[in-house]
Amino acid sequence: MAGSLALNSLFTLANPLVITADRMVDVKAGKVIESAVVIIEDDVIVQAGHSKKIAIPDNAEVMALGDYTLMPGLMDMHVHLTSDPTKHGYSSLSVSVPRAAITGVKHAKDTLMAGFTTVRNVGAPGFTDVALRDAINDGDVQGPRMFVAGPSLGVTGGHCDNNLLPYGYHDKSEGVADGPWEVRKKVRENIKYGATVIKFCATGGVLSKGTKVGARQYTEEEMQALIEEAHLRGLTVATHAHGTSGIKAAIRSGVDSVEHVSLLDDEAIELAKKHGTYFSMDVYVTEYILGEGEKAGILPESLAKERIVGTKQRENFRKAVKAGVNMVFGSDAGVYPHGNNGKQFARMVTWGMTPMQAIQAATINSATLLKQQESLGSIEAGRKADVIAVKGNPLDNMALMEDVGLVVKDGQIVKSLAM
Ligand code: ARG
Numbered sequence: 218m219a220g221s222l223a224l225n226s227l228f229t230l231a232n233p234l235v236i237t238a239d240r241m242v243d244v245k246a247g248k249v250i251e252s253a254v255v256i257i258e259d260d261v262i263v264q265a266g267h268s269k270k271i272a273i274p275d276n277a278e279v280m281a282l283g284d285y286t287l288m289p290g291l292m293d294m295h296v297h298l299t300s301d302p303t304k305h306g307y308s309s310l311s312v313s314v315p316r317a318a319i320t321g322v323k324h325a326k327d328t329l330m331a332g333f334t335t336v337r338n339v340g341a342p343g344f345t346d347v348a349l350r351d352a353i354n355d356g357d358v359q360g361p362r363m364f365v366a367g368p369s370l371g372v373t374g375g376h377c378d379n380n381l382l383p384y385g386y387h388d389k390s391e392g393v394a395d396g397p398w399e400v401r402k403k404v405r406e407n408i409k410y411g412a413t414v415i416k417f418c419a420t421g422g423v424l425s426k427g428t429k430v431g432a433r434q435y436t437e438e439e440m441q442a443l444i445e446e447a448h449l450r451g452l453t454v455a456t457h458a459h460g461t462s463g464i465k466a467a468i469r470s471g472v473d474s475v476e477h478v479s480l481l482d483d484e485a486i487e488l489a490k491k492h493g494t495y496f497s498m499d500v501y502v503t504e505y506i507l508g509e510g511e512k513a514g515i516l517p518e519s520l521a522k523e524r525i526v527g528t529k530q531r532e533n534f535r536k537a538v539k540a541g542v543n544m545v546f547g548s549d550a551g552v553y554p555h556g557n558n559g560k561q562f563a564r565m566v567t568w569g570m571t572p573m574q575a576i577q578a579a580t581i582n583s584a585t586l587l588k589q590q591e592s593l594g595s596i597e598a599g600r601k602a603d604v605i606a607v608k609g610n611p612l613d614n615m616a617l618m619e620d621v622g623l624v625v626k627d628g629q630i631v632k633s634l635a636m
Contacts (some may be wrong), residue, residue, distance in 0.1 A: 233258045234628065235277040237268065238606060240248060241287040244581040244595050247573050249612060252526035254285055257602040260628035265559065265596045282606055282623070282634070288576060289596050290334025290626060292583035292601030293558050295476055296325045296498045297551030298338055298360070299345040300606070305424065305552075306514040307381060314343035321349040327556030330632050332621030335362040335583070335593060335604040337547075339416040339455050340369035340377070340480025342391065347411035358633060362603075364587055366416040367407040368392035369457070370400060370443060375434040392417075397442035400435075404446040414587075415447040419472075420455040420463035423506070423522045423553065424515065430522045431460035431480055440470040441563035453588065455497070459526055461485055468494045474586055476547060478537070486540045495586045497547030498534045500568055501561040502528030505553035535569035544570070545586050546579035562611075562618040572612040602628035 234257040242255030254271040255265040264271050273279060299321035303310055303616040312320075321341075328336060339344040349361035368391040371377025382388045394403040404415055419435055422427030428434075435443075440456075444467075447454045453473040458464045461480050468475065468488045473628075474495040489496060506515060506523045538544060546565075548558045584594025592601050606623035624632035 229355045233263070233274055233277045234625075234630075235273050235279045236282065236286040236604065236623075236625075237272070237279065238282040238286065238287045240285070240610060240611075241265070241596060242289075242573075242576055244289060244577050245329060245597070247577065248382045249286075255596055255604055257604070257625070257628050260602050262596060262598055262602050262604070264598055266615060274365060278405075278475070280623075284620060285606040285608055286610055286612070287596065287604055287606050288304045289580040289594055290624070291559070291579045291621075292335040292337075292546065292587075292594065293328070293333050293550065293579070294337045294474065294495075294545045294583050295339055295547030295549050295550050295557070296328065296336045296444040296555070297337065297340055297549070298328065298363070299351060300551035300556065302551060302554050303513050304560075305510065306516045306519070306628050308514040310381060317342055318345040318348050321345055322352070322602060324361075324551070324555035325349055325353060325363075327554075328550065328558065329359055329361050329624060329626065330621075331556045331558055332603035332605040332607075332618075332624055333361050333550040333558055334605070334624065334626040335364070335587075337364040337414060337455070337583075337587065339366050339414070340392075341365070342368060344368070344410045350411075361626070362391060362593075364413050365411065366414050366455070367410060367412040367417040369418060370394055370403050370407075371418035372434045373527075374427070375418050376420065376425040376428045378425075395439075396506045397439055400443040401441050401446040404450070406569055408450055408452065413452060414452045415443070415452050417443055417454070417456050419467045420460040421459040422457060422459065423526060424519050426518065428515060431525055432634060433460060433463040433465075433466065436468045437465075437470060440472070442617075444471045445495070449521065455584065459530075467559055468492050474545065474547075475517045477526075477530065478533065479526040480534040481536065486537055486542060489537070490541045492541060495543045495545050497545045498530060498537070499547055499549040500531050500534050500564045502552050503530070504564075509553075518624070531564075531568045534565075538569040538574065543582060543586075544574070544578045545583045546575070557619075559621065563615040566615045572615050575615060576611075606634075
């Protein structure tokens with residue numbers, strides 16, 4: 218007889234672990250499987266599918282969830298786990314690098330508890346993201362699997378520089394590099410210290426002081442050098458880009474994903490389709506910036522810039538989805554509180570995705586962008602055992618994605634239903 222597993226047991230590693238639920242999302246086929254069974258051994262999924270097709274082993278612990286929907290562990294391609302969302306603008310200057318690292322420990326846990334078992338951290342000071350990733354992998358602290366960029370690369374005075382202080386302070390961000398050889402060297406340095414993805418700023422931004430949000434930063438020559446260097450070493454590249462010219466130059470230069478993607482034209486959409494470039498569009502964060510941003514220290518000029526790009530970005534999200542551009546889930550959590558990543562799902566549907574497309578963006582599409590689709594992003598035999606369960610049917614109501622009940626990462630129950 219199969220035993221039954223207490224739903225409130227923490228960090229359990231039952232072997233094999235069997236989870237049954239009324240529904241499971243097959244993200245590859247884009248359909249829902251009713252009466253689902255998933256069998257996990259150690260950290261790997263060994264069987265998954267309709268209960269009729271799967272025999273439950275006698276020695277298994279069975280977690281019978283009932284009215285829940287199983288899906289792959291969620292993946293967020295744009296977070297800053299070591300950023301404190303309550304310290305924007307000048308108050309960000311009070312945060313030391315070690316303090317940022319410690320903040321990251323809390324944020325990593327909040328993110329995991331929200332069902333995000335994998336994140337791509339696209340910019341962190343002092344390689345705090347590398348330290349956090351290593352601490353998670355060593356089992357010292359709890360958090361998602363992390364792909365990390367280290368410091369973001371950017372031009373002097375650009376969005377990825379720190380422009381808050383006057384000249385006399387001689388302050389600049391660690392990722393500043395100008396010219397093809399400087400950017401190549403910075404890519405090499407980031408890899409040396411543990412980066413597994415490269416991030417650069419192709420245009421101005423909302424939250425940086427003194428940058429024009431639509432204006433291009435980096436020449437095409439610099440972008441090509443940077444991206445070529447990263448690709449030579451087997452790393453993918455993400456670029457921050459709001460403005461059309463920067464978006465197009467980055468796509469032509471071979472970038473793997475464009476972040477934000479606020480101001481698009483038809484040619485940019487065509488280029489993205491032709492090159493297979495992924496768009497990572499943070500369509501929730503604008504609500505937070507305009508609603509809570511002032512209290513958190515966001516500069517008046519940034520609020521003004523957000524009023525320009527926010528609505529355009531969401532309209533362009535609809536266009537990109539309709540055109541069939543490759544879309545991933547990227548939230549920019551860190552600008553807003555970690556663990557609220559899932560709020561973006563309902564917005565993705567409001568702005569043109571089907572619920573299934575939104576879930577695919579946060580699972581199989583993100584896994585493919587990371588070139589991890591053979592191990593992550595779907596519930597099937599041979600994949601890492603990253604599985605979550607959401608009460609009810611989120612395909613009927615995406616707001617349910619904001620409250621993930623069960624989280625299994627690497628075969629370990631890190632959040633159980635009774636918590
Ligand atoms: N980190 C981004 C920036 O400063 C945030 C942009 C958020 N706004 C938006 N509509 N997506 O540019």
